Amino acid sequence: MKNNLVPSLVGVLVSLFAVWWLHGFLLVDRCLDSGGAIDHKTNLCMGENEQVIELATSSGMLVIYCIVIMFVSLLAGSLVRKLFKR
Template identity: 25%
Template structure:
């Protein structure tokens, strides 16, 4: 396996971690703060009274995840190649 493939793998892994943290901060924590339980199967926040809690920016987050996924993986792989590439 060449170093370019390793750098890309590390970039994708880091971007998944960043998306996971953003998802936790913007979707799950507000749900828990409102006293609800986040249902991972449905991707919804169910409050104690049975209502579904929405923050209003769930759909724009999907676009943000794609942009973050490509951007972070690209820049991390470039940085990894610059630091660890032996020329």
């Protein structure tokens, strides 16, 4: 049972890291597309006159996150299983 749990756990952790990185990338992209700029000290999207632009997570982004989580988790779990067999 322990050998079956480790690849799944690694797959989930890798997929969460991938979604965390993807979320930051997409938010910066949306900020720049809306005419804002990223304030790197506060990690906020700033518009004209130092207004904070709020960026909501759309349902399309949530679907992309779910697909990425499933794909990356399966891929990372499969790779870890192959490494443990050797």
